[in-house]
Amino acid sequence: MTSRAVEDLLRTLAPQVLGVLVRRHGNFAACEDAVQEALLAAATRWPTQGVPEQPRGWLLTVAGRRLTDEWRSERARREREVAVALREPAYAGVAPPADDEPSTGDDSLTLLFLCCHPALPRSAQVALTLRAVGGLTTAQIAQAHLVPEATMSQRIRRAKQRIEAAGARFALPTPAERDGRLRAVLQVLYLIFNEGHTASSGGDLHRVELTGEAIRLARQLRRLLPDHGEVAGLLALMLLTDAHRAARTGPNGELVPLAEQDRSRWDRLAVDEGVALVTEALTWSPPGPYQLQAAIAAVHAEARSAAETDWRQIVALYRVLAAVAPGPMVALNQAVAVAMVDGPRAGLALLAPLDADERVTGHHRLAAVRAHLLELAGEPAAAREAYRLAARRTTSRPEQRYLELRAARLGDRRRPGPTG
Structure with a gap:
């Protein structure tokens, strides 16, 4: 398997493994550190040694061993009872080293709400979400934010400490808590999507892993909140924007502006889904910023050519959005x-x-x-x-x-x- 394929697989598995460990142990900071070390080990070994038969179980074992070693070291430093440490098995804190345990489902949405805890500033919410849910390395997140890796590492470490200090639980928030946190969740998803749609740095225009993850999480959020107009609006906006992806670059990776794009290359299924979502949401929900942006994107998407774009309708929608x-x-x-x-x-x-x-x-x-x-x-x-x-x-x-x-x-x- 190529390094890129391994990276994609690890990005998918990261929130699953982290969710299992945090659900068991509750210590988000320690579990997240352990998962990052397991991901680094996998990224180093799997491209040359091959992907194990049960990659999720492999990551659970390595991360669990890291947790065990860390906690044993803590006990030794604090002179805790040696007998307790000696009785622990080699894979303490982890189920048998395969995927034998029943799946607990996808914990990505729970992790997303946890990373968007109100105790964190917005920059920390985005960084922690990219790492814990999006599976990016600290170096990749630092590059996206145009800051040194050491700075980003410190930001993420402080964010995890704040979550622990706030006594956050690994569970979806109650309806009352969720309503207060939802605005941050939507904004973080939108920021992640935008970074994937037009990467802020580097040689590639798109980062498909980010747009794909943002859309996936937006779909989960919509399943959780099917009657929330802005959730539907954000998903519609992402779908309508991402529908242009194949037409946004030329043969050599050069950017192709909207007016010059070959619209036959747009993803019509994504366009149709996005238009239907925002049209339906606007019939029963007061228009919010994501719905209005999706409505503007829908006007562009429904024009058969750039010349046929209904710019007067777009101006009217921008007036409302402003x-x-x-x-x-x-x-x-x-x-x-x-x-x-x-x-x-x-x-x-x-x-x-x-x-x-x-x-x-x-x-x-x-x-x-x-x-x-x-x-x-x-x-x-x-x-x-x-x-x-x-x-x-x-x-x-x-x-x-x-x-x-x-x-x-x-x-x-x-x-x-x-x-x-």
């Missing part, structure tokens, strides 16, 4: 839609206030949208500089290449569209 959930990224996207209806100058006017908003003023997306609108407005020199500025600001190599290409091609008659 009232429900105002923010710089909403304003940025609204400016693009307004430009398509009222002309690029109108869009540029909406961008002007964002220059003073520290949340987005240094973001490459602001420079990229301004470049696009300046080009449409017939200002090639200013557009070229804005494209170059955006290219310098992004850490995604596919986006960087695309923006540099746009700057170099301003002499062409073709006009690029917004990325999607």
